[in-house]
Amino acid sequence: MRPLPSKVVMTVKQNRFLFNTVGKAYYYGFLGVKELLFDVGTAIKRVFPDNDVKAIRALKGTCSGKCFIIGNGPSLRAEDLDRIKEQRIPSFSSNNIDAIFERTDWRPDYYVCQDKNGLKTQEHHKVALTYHFGTYFFAKDAKKIVEECELTKQENVLYFRADVSNMTRDPNKCSPDASLRVASGFTVTYAAIQLAMYLGYEEIYLLGVDCSYPKIADRNGLRIEYDGPSHFDGCAQNETVSYGYANVEGMMQAYRNAKKYADEHGIKIYNATRGGKLEVFERVGLSKVIGGGGITYLLDIVHLTSDRRVRGAAA
Numbered sequence: 001m002r003p004l005p006s007k008v009v010m011t012v013k014q015n016r017f018l019f020n021t022v023g024k025a026y027y028y029g030f031l032g033v034k035e036l037l038f039d040v041g042t043a044i045k046r047v048f049p050d051n052d053v054k055a056i057r058a059l060k061g062t063c064s065g066k067c068f069i070i071g072n073g074p075s076l077r078a079e080d081l082d083r084i085k086e087q088r089i090p091s092f093s094s095n096n097i098d099a100i101f102e103r104t105d106w107r108p109d110y111y112v113c114q115d116k117n118g119l120k121t122q123e124h125h126k127v128a129l130t131y132h133f134g135t136y137f138f139a140k141d142a143k144k145i146v147e148e149c150e151l152t153k154q155e156n157v158l159y160f161r162a163d164v165s166n167m168t169r170d171p172n173k174c175s176p177d178a179s180l181r182v183a184s185g186f187t188v189t190y191a192a193i194q195l196a197m198y199l200g201y202e203e204i205y206l207l208g209v210d211c212s213y214p215k216i217a218d219r220n221g222l223r224i225e226y227d228g229p230s231h232f233d234g235c236a237q238n239e240t241v242s243y244g245y246a247n248v249e250g251m252m253q254a255y256r257n258a259k260k261y262a263d264e265h266g267i268k269i270y271n272a273t274r275g276g277k278l279e280v281f282e283r284v285g286l287s288k289v290i291g292g293g294g295i296t297y298l299l300d301i302v303h304l305t306s307d308r309r310v311r312g313a314a315a
Contacts, residue, residue: 038161038163038181041161042161042180042181045161045180046180049179052140052158052159052160052161053161053179053180054179055158055159056137056158056160056178056179056198057179059135059158059198059199060179060198060199060200061199061200062199062200063090063199063200063201064200064201064202065201065202065203066089066201066202066203066204066205066289067089067090067091067092067196067201067203067204067205068084068089068090068091068092068204068205068206068207068272069091069092069093069189069192069193069196069204069205069206069207069209070091070092070093070094070097070108070207070208071094071189071206071207071208071209071210071273072094072095072096072097072208073208073209073210073211073212073273073276074210074212075208075210075273075274075275075276076100076207076208078100078103078104078106079104080207080286080290081100081104081106082104082105082106083290083291084106084207084290085104085105085106085107086290087290087291089289089290090109090110090201091106091108091109091110092108092109092110092111092112092192092195092196093108093110093111093112094111094112094113094188094189094192095113095115095188097111098131101131107131107132107133108133108134109133109134109135110133110134110135110136110137110192110195111133111135111136111137112136112137112138112188112191112192112195113136113137113138113139113142113188114138114139114160114162114182114184114188114191115139115142115188116139116141116142116145133156134156135156135158136156136157136158137158137159137160137191137195138157138158138159138160139159139160139161139162139182140159140160140161140162141162142159143159160178160179160181160182160191160195161180161181161182162181162182162184162191163175163181163182163183163184164184172184172185172257173257173261174193174194174197174257174258174260174261174262175194175198176261177198178194178195178197178198179198182194182195183254183257185250185251185253185254185255185257186246186247186250186251186254187251187254189206189209190251190254190255190257190258193258193262193269194258197261197262197265197267201267202266202267202268203267203268203270204262204267204268204269204270205269205270205271205272205284205289206269206270206271206272206273206278206281207272207273207286208273209271209273209276209278210273210275210276210277210278211248211251211252211276211277211278212275212276212277213245213246213248215245215246216245216246216247216248217245217246217247248277252278252280255278255280255281256280259280259281269281270282270283270284270289271283271284272284272285272286272289274286
């Protein structure tokens with residue numbers, strides 16, 4: 001292949017900013033069209049709901065009280081999940097949560113997956129389908145893949161419309177109607193929060209949502225790598241590289257969106273995670289939620305005291 005003429009190369013270098021600007025305008029113009037088409041689809045389904053919309057709409061407001069959303073962060077302990085089961089508190093989970101099942105009898109009431117590519121390449125999503133959870137929520141564009149698995153009763157599986165139309169700029173605002181759209185925000189936990197609020201839960205507790213990742217990328221493409229696990233001990237996602245770099249900045253904005261919506265609608269979201277980097281929500285000791293003393297109480301004291309020192313030093 002012949003190299004480009006030197007004049008062409010020089011012209012591109014001299015006008016790099018112009019070319020980048022034009023490229024971004026074209027790209028975001030394409031995203032604008034995607035956003036418009038998604039909004040049109042939402043308007044149509046509001047008037048003419050399909051079976052997927054009807055199935056999720058039937059669950060609106062059917063729940064109340066408190067629930068847990070379980071993340072897969074390194075702070076997650078099987079003993080805490082046992083206590084949640086004893087207290088019979090409903091819980092949401094996602095992704096590779098099945099890796100902890102050998103250490104606990106707890107099982108989630110809801111399983112959430114919004115990553116179609118992960119469903120294709122990661123065996124844990126397919127493994128999760130072999131368990132008998134109460135309800136599975138999958139992004140609608142993964143419907144064909146899930147149906148091909150044929151590992152669970154399809155009436156347990158509901159499909160939501162994941163709105164990823166402008167994720168490259170900012171996380172979408174929290175959805176007031178999860179039957180029509182669930183905003184994406186660089187983390188499946190954001191989707192789980194929206195579904196929990198739509199179902200009617202008034203107190204939502206996050207556990208194992210550390211937001212601590214060894215590979216981070218910001219919106220400008222800057223990539224940073226740290227030592228340490230991103231998920232609980234034994235979770236296969238600690239070894240996989242397929243998830244790439246986490247956009248923690250985008251996640252935090254998504255969580256701020258969720259908090260704003262929750263505050264406006266009288267819903268409380270608390271962070272019961274021990275440690276981690278998520279400070280958007282009010283911290284609460286897990287022992288206050290699920291009771292119990294001993295190691296649970298001591299761990300709460302240690303981590304809450306440590307968190308206050310860190311925040312005080314940063315102030």
